Amino acid sequence: MPIAPASTDTRDPVWRDVLFMLLDNIEAAGALTPQLTQLVARIRAMNVDVLETQADAVIALRFAEIDPAIAPFVMAALQVVWTDIASRTALSDVPYLDTPGVCPVCGSVPVASVVRVGGSYDGYRYVQCGLCATEHHVVRAKCTNCDSTKGIAYHAMRTEDDIPADETEEEQAQCAKNAPLKAESCDECGTYRKIGYQDKAYDFEPYSDDLASLTLDLLMGDAGFRRAASVAVARTYRRRSIGPRA
Ligand SMILES: [Zn+2]
Ligand SMILES: [Zn+2]
Structure with missing residues (x-):
C-alpha cells in the first residue's frame, strides 16, 4: 500500500481549508471576470459531501463524475496538501509497490x-x-x-x-x-x-x-x-x- 493514500477514509479535511484559501487569494488578486466570480461563488456554496465526492473523482480519474470547471481548484488544493505530506515523509518509510505505474507515497499516477x-x-x-x-x-x-x-x-x-x-x-x-x-x-x-x-x-x-x-x-x-x-x-x-x- 502507498504510505499516504489519497482515498476518502484517510483524506485530511484540511485540503478544503486550503481550497478556500486559494479562492481568497484569487479574489484578493484583483478584479475577476463575471464567469470566474460566479465559479468562485459556486465552489464556496458547495457542501462538504459534494467537495469530497469531487476530490474522490479527481484522484481516481473518474472523468464522467468530474465537474471540469472546479477540477483545477480541487486538484490544486489537494496537490498542496499531498506535496506537504510527501515532503515530510522519510525516504526509508516509502514502500516498494507491486503495482506498476503508481506513486509509492500517495498511490496516484x-x-x-x-x-x-x-x-x-x-x-x-x-x-x-x-x-x-x-x-x-x-x-x-x-x-x-x-x-x-x-x-x-x-x-x-x-x-x-x-x-x-x-x-x-x-x-x-x-x-x-x-x-x-x-x-x-x-x-x-x-x-x-x-x-x-x-x-x-x-x-x-x-x-x-x-x-x-x-x-x-x-x-x-x-x-x-x-x-x-x-x-x-x-x-x-x-x-x-x-x-x-x-
Ligand atoms: Zn505499457
Ligand atoms: Zn504521489
Missing part, C-alpha cells in the same frame, strides 16, 4: 517522467507523481504504466514552421532524436506518457511542460494511444499478464 543530469543520477529516469510531486526511479525503455519493456517507442513533435523545407530525412531523424520532450508509447498497454530530457532542456518541469505540449497529446490520440492516466489500465494489464498462472 505520474504526470510525466524526467531523465536527469548530474552526479551519480546522470541519465536516470524518474516519474513525477501528479498529486504529491514525489519522483521515483523507473528504468528507461520501460513502460511507466504497465512495466513492459516490449513495444516502447518515442514520438517528438514540431510545428510546420519549425521544419525547414529542404531538411533531409536524416536531419529530421536527428532532430526528433534531440527533442527535449517526447511521448513514450507502449504497444502492450496502448498508452503513452511524456518524458523530458534535462540534458536537452535543463528547466524541464513536468506539470507546466505537460500543459505546454497539449498538441502532442492530440497527435498521440490520433495515433491511437491513450494517455497513461488511469490506475485501472495498470491493474487490467496486470490481471491479463498473470492470467495463465492465476
Whole structure:
C-alpha cells in the first residue's frame, strides 16, 4: 500500500481549508471576470459531501463524475496538501509497490517522467507523481504504466514552421532524436506518457511542460494511444499478464 493514500477514509479535511484559501487569494488578486466570480461563488456554496465526492473523482480519474470547471481548484488544493505530506515523509518509510505505474507515497499516477543530469543520477529516469510531486526511479525503455519493456517507442513533435523545407530525412531523424520532450508509447498497454530530457532542456518541469505540449497529446490520440492516466489500465494489464498462472 502507498504510505499516504489519497482515498476518502484517510483524506485530511484540511485540503478544503486550503481550497478556500486559494479562492481568497484569487479574489484578493484583483478584479475577476463575471464567469470566474460566479465559479468562485459556486465552489464556496458547495457542501462538504459534494467537495469530497469531487476530490474522490479527481484522484481516481473518474472523468464522467468530474465537474471540469472546479477540477483545477480541487486538484490544486489537494496537490498542496499531498506535496506537504510527501515532503515530510522519510525516504526509508516509502514502500516498494507491486503495482506498476503508481506513486509509492500517495498511490496516484505520474504526470510525466524526467531523465536527469548530474552526479551519480546522470541519465536516470524518474516519474513525477501528479498529486504529491514525489519522483521515483523507473528504468528507461520501460513502460511507466504497465512495466513492459516490449513495444516502447518515442514520438517528438514540431510545428510546420519549425521544419525547414529542404531538411533531409536524416536531419529530421536527428532532430526528433534531440527533442527535449517526447511521448513514450507502449504497444502492450496502448498508452503513452511524456518524458523530458534535462540534458536537452535543463528547466524541464513536468506539470507546466505537460500543459505546454497539449498538441502532442492530440497527435498521440490520433495515433491511437491513450494517455497513461488511469490506475485501472495498470491493474487490467496486470490481471491479463498473470492470467495463465492465476
Ligand atoms: Zn504521489
Ligand atoms: Zn505499457
